[in-house]
Amino acid sequence: MSTQLPSECHMFLPKSEFQLLIDLLRGDGFTVVGPMIDQEAIVYDEITSVEELPLGWTDRQEPGHYRLQQRDDDAYFGFVVGPHSWKKYLFPPLTTVASAQKTDSGWQMRTPDPETTKFAFLGVRACELAAIAVQDRVFTGGPYVDPIYSERRQQAFIIAVNCTEAAPTCFCSSMNTGPRCTSGFDLALTELEDGFVVEAGSEAGESLMSRLSTQQVTAAQLASAESCRQQAVDQQSRQLDTEGIRDLLLENLEHSRWEEVGSRCLGCTNCTMVCPTCFCCSVEDVTDLAGENVERNRHWDSCFNLSFSHMSHGTTRNTITQRYRQWLTHKLASWHDQFDTSGCVGCGRCITWCPVGIDLTEEVAAIRNDDCTSETGGTA
Amino acid sequence: MSAPAARPKLAVFKFASCDGCQLSLLDAEDQLLDVVGLVDIAYFLEATSKIVDGPYDVALVEGSITTPRDEERIQEIRRQSGYLITIGACATAGGIQALRNWANLDDFIRTVYASPQYISSLSTSTAIADHVAVDFELRGCPINQYQLIEVIQALVAGRKPHTRTHSVCMDCKQQGNVCITVATGEPCLGPVTQSGCGAICPTYNRGCYGCYGPAKQIHAQSLTDHLIRQGTAPAEMVPLLRNFNSGAEPFRDESNRIESLT
Amino acid sequence: MSLQFTSQLPEVAREALAGIAAERTIAKGQTLCREGESCHELFLVASGHVGLDMLVPGRGQVRVMTLGPGEVLAWSALVGNQGATATGIALEETETIVFPDDALINLCQTNHDVGYPMMRELAKAISRRLVTSRLQLLDLFEQESL
Amino acid sequence: MSNRTIKVEALTRVEGEGGLYVQLDGDEVRDVKLSIYEPPRFFEAFLQGRKLEEVPDITARICGICPVAYQMSAVHALEAALGVSMTPEIRRLRRLLYCGEWIESHALHMHLLHAPDFLGFHGVTDMAAHFPDEVNRGLRLKKHGNELLEVLGGRAIHPINVCVGGFYRAPKREKLTKLLPDFEWGLEAAVEATQWVATLDFPDFSRPYEMVALHHPDEYAMNEGQVASTSGLSIDVRDYEQHFEERHVQHSTALHSVRQGTDASYHVGPLARVNLSLEQLSPRARQLADELDIDWPCWNPFQAIVARGLELVHAYEEAIEIIRDYRPIQPSQIKYTHHAGFGCAATEAPRGLIYHRYEVDRDGKIVFAKIVPPTSQNQQQIEEDLRDWLPRVIVDDDQQTALDCERLIRCYDPCISCSTHFLRLTIDRGEPA
Amino acid sequence: MSTVTAGTPATDPWLAQTVRIAGITDEIEGVATYHLDFADASAAGSFSFRPGQFNMLYLPGVGEAAISISSDPLLHGTLDHTVRIAGQVTTELARAGVGATFGLRGPFGSSWPIDECLEGDVILVTGGIGLAPLRPAIYELLNRRTEFGNVTLLYGARHPFGLLYSAEYDDWQANGVDVNTTVDRASPAWQGNVGVVTQLLDRMPVADPERTSVLCCGPEVMMWYTARSALGRGIPKERIWISLERNMNCAIGLCGHCQFGPTFVCKDGPVVRYDRVSQYLRVEGF
Structure with a gap:
């Protein structure tokens, strides 16, 4: 888990250049979805600017209890997960799967027009990458492929964010799904005080990374990122014994x-x-x-x-x-x-x-x- | 699939209520003329002065039973009606006026009226189903016009109306709402209230007050116990359960239980 | 022949039982036992079918069950004769093995090596009959007929 | 045919259930009773002990047709009791909500409930076949009102977004601006509708009313203003009960509002408002008032339908203006603390002035509630109108006479559901007194 | 089953094809067989199914119902569904006449393991409407009669007029299927067996239980007791197959409605090997 990846895979993105990430994605035709504060919680919705991210906010979670709380730093991603998940974009709460019109010659059946919105998800956590992988199996892994999920999924661009904290309700370690993002993303970020350590997980991710104003990552930054990620591991208190x-x-x-x-x-x-x-x-x-x-x-x-x-x-x-x-x-x-x-x-x-x-x-x-x-x- | 040829003869009757549920039919502006084309409106005082005598194929009944005269009138309406549908919380649970069921009627009358001897009223406000057999209940305070249209459409097609019985929570989350109770601590009846309103209260930043009545199979006590543990005063839970559907059994029983604790 | 009822009995019991049993062919339409009347023989159906009928006032004789190979009837002969609870009629030419009640009871009482297995198999047969009766009671296809 | 009784067992195309009986001796009117057999629901009684925050939700249930009127009067009265004052933004949003109710209610009454009287139909169902354009216009306008109520209030009937202190949640700007194209069409359609109703065949029937409505120097009064009358009254709403009283009158089973200390009836509603506040109408409505062949002030109750038209135009015009300028407001709800007090407020329901008074305790619970809806205030006026009206319409055919009486009653768009909670009545349906 | 991809009417699993009612045969009370034609002739050509599979019949505006196919899989010209009036879709279907069109998605689900029965004896145990999903299996067994040992049909119904397809029994019998019927409630004229269908299994000769297969379709309780009887006769649990019924909404394993423990009844079933589900069959509300 703590294996040091070769530093050439990683770059450093200063926070001052963070907005460019959203701008490039939007320029490429993506609808960028990310975390923001609404209704007293951190939810996912369309964003156009890093200003909309929940800068300096965190969440306090317990069974049946959630409260937002101001942090004493300016972290963009200093929270865990909120009530929304990305499934609302890949598997929408309401969609039309077919239609029928009555004509003189009887019922005519039609399929809906393909979805044209391309989503870029900003801030996908390790457990959420795992969840997307699970839904991939459900909707596309069997004998029947759901065309609606499949279209949306193929077009999605995923920017993961490594957790640096854990909530008392988190138990991804038990499920072997996190907190470290290991696969299933195009880009993965680890937030440091002044920027992000960026890692590409796909060709599309690499290509986007090459267009960002990144800097060579330093050994100190890599070490710091690793210790941030380790903090999320160490904080995790809840467990689910999955043995048998x-x-x-x-x-x-x-x-x-x-x-x-x-x-x-x-x-x-x-x-x-x-x-x-x-x-x-x-x-x-x-x-x-x-x-x-x-x-x-x-x-x-x-x-x-x-x-x-x-x-x-x-x-x-x-x-x-x-x-x-x-x-x-x-x-x-x-x-x-x-x-x-x-x-x-x-x-x-x-x-x-x-x-x-x-x-x-x-x-x-x-x-x-x-x-x-x-x-x-x-x-x- | 051919619908029955004859247009069902429809009557709309009103008992103690605010008129809002029958207005829902007039509020179906886009479909109104089509809907009235599907049925033969034989008795609908709010909409037309044309009055056709019974019997009626379908009766929509709004309002609760609160007077001796209405006790008799509903029996006559039942006799005259093939398919009797109650619409709204008054008709299905006694409505807000069922709060009298916990009070002394004489006190109530004296509070409002200077000459109580003129008032002829029952000491209770009760649902239509407490008096006659009801074929279908459409919940809500007020009812949802789309559900009402579904009911009429179903009747015209000769099938059972389809309305969903899950909790408000499911609609609420599908709209992307954050759970108000979990995120703010404000009590919300959404988990124990039947769908139909479109989860509007949580959508507008306030807890659900249960105007569609209890969902099917609820554990109201689990919710109230939890809310009380989390800091809601029992005295606040009682009125929350006792408003527009106070007469619905699960709400009534749970409000009585909490009241007995205080 | 191998019948479910006898195949489970130990050899010694089968031999002893064979000593008191007789084979009897019942012609189609002939009655094996009559509802309400004492019956002094226990029948084991070897082949063919026997209808069990009960008299229901207003409806006449109602067939409640059909018995076939391996099934016993008139067990009241063995457990105390209160009179048969149904009338058994051969629905076709039916081969039976017949046990006279006094001999059977005597054998079971004096020789527990026969009596116990015999009673156990009879209990099993009654248990099977009970289960099928219950399934009949459950009326599993009720919703299918409007 | 000297002594006869004309009964209308059930008034139609009104909200709620009521009847009418008229006793005649030859052509002389002996008795006129507008009888209301809506069962009492005891709102003022069960409000006692409830939290004041519940009042807007509960009082809305008095009437499904004009719930906003109850909510608006309730929150203003309670805010007066708590000493809370509104921000201009919340005040405008409340006017916008009221515009929604006026549009919905006026479009409904003009097109579907009242127009059939002038055109000789039973109701919308048969009128639609002959006047499809007018009926469809009415439905569309009505729908606009409802859509506005839905965006701002959560739903059209018994909105859920109104609270003491403001709104639970301010709507998103896009949700409101999405309505603008429809509302721009609706404004023109409202003008057409008003021009259309102005051409209806009105009986020549003017009455020497005292018309009572809120009046505000700077705006067409909805939520605030002095209680004013065409006879020169102009008082603070706090003095309402010194000038108006609910009284039990011998010949009626119902409680009637009259001017304090007299038996005089008075008239509330759109005609009263237009007569008192003609100059505050929106530019388009004001101009239209001049263009129509009606002299203002107008004393013919049948022409209340035209006053409704003018208010419909006004409501559209004002709604469009508020929506165009709207920016989400923060906070949407003014904070307050509970303390003992009492307060009253009057607002203008589509059918006329509605008055609420509450006393609250220090825990925020209701100690006392009094609600005077518009229809109770008009009831004695309606009976007096009928006494005057009957000699002109009495014919041998009782049914025709009854129908003509109903036409007059419907000028007031009476909302009987509202009235019931204060009525003292014995149910004596169909038996002449 | 190969992976189906989205796009064309033939491959979008959500898209129904239009079918037309070519004929209706009234079977027993409340039950009729609908003979369907595809509106699109090419769809008819490419449609084939295995015995035991089902289609989703889709009445636009009303909804879908999972109905097993009851015709001969070899006869491509006919596609029969025997339907009992039960829910909204079937009620509405019952109002449709010859010539009416509606939608069909399918075929879906697993099939009876005919090829696993080769050379052994086959016992088909069924009750009531449960014969409909087994009829294609009977046809297939008849079509390939020489490949099997004894073939026996044990069929129970509530009463004599609840027996489906009775006109065909003689033909089946003549062609090598031993047809045995029984009823729970006899009518005076009924000369056949009275009693539940498991009784027939209890007393029929089972010559070589190790090579005997039981294909069973009926109410769950009936299938449970049939399996008990079969096991009692020495038939291996791996040779007992049942057809499950659950609320099928999507038919393609994507909606979750029809789960029965690990089984998606729509795609892993409806035909399942008894031993793979037996532990859950008697768990209430599972």
């Missing part, structure tokens, strides 16, 4: 802990909405009054909704307990069967943004501590 987690959960489907957490869970869907990998969605028709022009709209949905498992003769998962179990076992266990990876990247959003502070790491630990298979070996 798939079998642990799938063999404890009748564990009493599910009822316990099910009684606290609101079934509100917040954890699934903020999760950067949750991909559940529904397609519904929207028609004009005559019913002759129909759009098939796909919107984010959630396994926490009662209607989600509804069939004509009944609902499969009828209680919040069953739905919480579905979410957690999918995220941490059956995701492995389906996509050969965990569905969790350890970003901690579901912990922070749960309105009643339910913490999945605590739930897993509770089940592990009282693993019923280890005692009785099965159910009667």
Whole structure:
């Protein structure tokens, strides 16, 4: 992890030249999306200037609790992750996947026009790179490729930022997804007081880097960047023991802990909405009054909704307990069967943004501590 | 797919309410003329002086039952109506006027009226479904006009109306809103309130006050316990649950529970 | 022949049982036992089918189940004769193995090496019958018929 | 046919439910009763003990047609109680919100509720077939009002963005400026609509009203001003209750507002406003008022529809101006601290002056609430109008007579839902007194 | 299944093709078979499916429903779906007449493992409408009859008039499928078996259980007890196959609705090997 990369891969970008990065991307036709302060939180939205970044702000996070706080320095990226994730750009909350028009010769089916917006994401954290990689598998790795995700993803330019701090809700180390950005980016930045150590992760990244007003990086800058990154590792306090987690959960489907957490869970869907990998969605028709022009709209949905498992003769998962179990076992266990990876990247959003502070790491630990298979070996 | 040929005969009835829900139909400006073309408007006092006697295929009922006379009137409307749909929080949960259910009606009357003997009113304000069988409930204070149009469209097509029952949170997050409770500590009923409003309150920087009533399968106590632990006074939680849908069972029971704690 | 019922019995029990059993061919339409009446024989169906009917006032004889190879009927002969709970009618020419109740009860009581396995297999057969009856009760295809 | 009773069991194309009965002895009007059988909802009672912050949300529910009027009166009265004063920016944004409600309500009443009376239709459904352009224009204008309410208030019915101290969130500029093209079209359409209603066939029926409305020297009064009348009254709103009282009148089951110490009725609404504040109308509306074939002040209640038209034009013109100049305001809400006090305010609902008075305790809870909506103030006036009007319209056909009475009632765009919380009534539907 | 890429109507997984109702056969009460033609002839040419697969039938404005294909996979000219009126889509479909058009996406999902049954005996166990997804398998077994040992159909229904495709039984029987039916509730005229379908499995001779395959489709409880019976008869768990039903919304494994533990029923199922899902079958609400 702390392997020193050859210094020629790295450059130094002074903060005074930072705006050029956005200008170049915009000049290349990218819509640049980055962190900014809105609604008392750090969210992702379109930016045109570094001025819009949350300079000097940080976030304080705990289960069910988030507050912005002023830093005593001028860091651009001195926070962790907020309620938004990049999935809202790659897998939009609402999109039209097809349409149908009634004509004299019957229904005509159409595909939507391709997405033309190219996004450049500025400030993607290691856990978020991992989340994008997870969604890549979901949407493009199987027998069917989602054209909407695929188009947006192929056009996206990713500028990662290494975390230099960790929130008490972070557990990316446990999930082996961070905090160091190792792949999946075009450029990666590590913020120092007066500039960024920049690393290219792709040809597109290299090419952009060559157009920036960068300087040769010094050994001191590299060392300083490394110690900043190490700070994020050292600060991480939360852990999720992933050892045998798939079998642990799938063999404890009748564990009493599910009822316990099910009684606290609101079934509100917040954890699934903020999760950067949750991909559940529904397609519904929207028609004009005559019913002759129909759009098939796909919107984010959630396994926490009662209607989600509804069939004509009944609902499969009828209680919040069953739905919480579905979410957690999918995220941490059956995701492995389906996509050969965990569905969790350890970003901690579901912990922070749960309105009643339910913490999945605590739930897993509770089940592990009282693993019923280890005692009785099965159910009667 | 052919819709039933005859246009359903529609009636709009009003009980104790503000008129806002039936106005939602007139507020569907773009579709209004098309909608009125789909149905035969037989009784809709707010919109037309044309009055056709029952029976009616579809009755939209706004308002709650608060007088002895209305107790009888709703029975007659039920007899006259094929498919009875209640619209809005008054009709589905008793409305804001259901606050009288926790008060002494005589005190209420004396507060407002100098000559209480003239007032003929029940001591409760109750939902239509407490009196007659209701075929479909459309929630909200006020209802959402798009949901109302969906209901009418569904009835014309002879199918069950489709309205979603998830929490406000899902709509809220899909609009990119930050959770107001988590980020500011302000109490918000979004997690336990049914979708339909478009999550407007959090979008406008304020907590949801539950005007679409409880979502399906909620754990209201988990939310209130957490908010109280986080510093909201129980005395503040009671009125939050007790406003436009105070008569909806999960809100009513939870407000009673917290009240008993204080 | 290998029947589910007898195949599980130990050799010694099978031999002992063979000593008291008789093979009987029941002609189509013939009654094996009659609802409400005492029945003094336990039947094991070897081939063919037997219908179990119950009398429901207003509906007449209602067929509640069909038995086939390997299934027993008239077990009331073994567990205490309260009268048969259904009428068994051969639906075709049916081969059965018949056990007279007094001999069977006597054998089971005196020789536990036979009695216990026999009762266990009978319990299993009753258990299977119970499960199928429950599944029938569940009316699994109910939603399919409007 | 000497003694007969004419009953309108249910008034239509009004908001809320009410009826009318008229007792005649030959051609002589013996009794006229505007009966309102909306059940009481006890708003003033259950407001007691609620947090003052809830008042704008709760009072909005008195009326789904003019919730903004209730919210505006409530917040101003409560701010008076708390001693909070508004910034000019918030004040303008509140006027903009009110413009939305005026546009929505006036367009609805002019086109869909009142015009059918002049043209001989039951309502919009049958009128649409013969006057599709007018109906569609009405719907479009109404929609503009609603869109403005949605941007600024979150939704058209029972907006959620109004709070004591200002707004929960100031709208983004783009969201408002996006409305401008429609509003520019709407302004022209409002002018056309006003010209159109001015050509309707008005009965020659003028009445010696005392018209009461807010008046403000610098602007067309909406949220603030002196309570003024065409008889020369000009008082501070704090003195409202010294000049106007709600009174139980023998012949009616309802509470009527009258001038204090007299039995005199008075008239509130758009006609009163235009008569009192003609000079404060926006330039386009002011010019239009002159161009129309009406002498101002106007005393014909049927021509209130024209006054509504002028206000529609005014609301568009003012809305466009406010939107053009709008920059997001910070803060959108003025901070305040709770302390005991009382305050009152009057604003101009689409149907006329609305008055609120509150007493709050030091914890910010409501101790006392009084709400006087416009329709209660007009009720006695309507009955008096009918006494005058009936002899002119009595025909053998009771139905026709009733219809003519309804036409007059609808001039006031009565909002019966609003009225109920203060009405004392026994329900005696259809039985002549 | 090869990777499908976006772009053309044939490859965009979200895009439905227009089909037309060429004929409707009323089967039993509330159930009809829709014979479909593709509006685009080239689409018809390129459409092929394996027994057990399903299509998404799309009624614009109403929605989609996953319906298994019930025709002979070899007969390219016909595409049949036997549909029971249950939800909105099927209710609306029931109102459509011959000539009506709507949308179709598919075929999707896994198929019955016919090739894994070669040379052994095959027992098809099904109930009610569950025969519809098995009918293409019966056709295929008949088409390739010599490649298998005994082929037995055990079919249960609620009552005698709930038996689907009854006109075809004689033909199947004549061509080497032993057809056994049973009903839960007998009518006076019913001369056949009464009792649940698992009973038929309990008492039928199973000559070589190690080489016998069971293909089962019906309500989950029925499939669970069928598997129990099959295991009791010595049939290996790897040779028992069931067809699952879950809420299928996208049919392409991208929406999450149809998950059953590790299985996406739409793309890993609907036909799954019993032992791969058995541990979850009796977990309530999973």
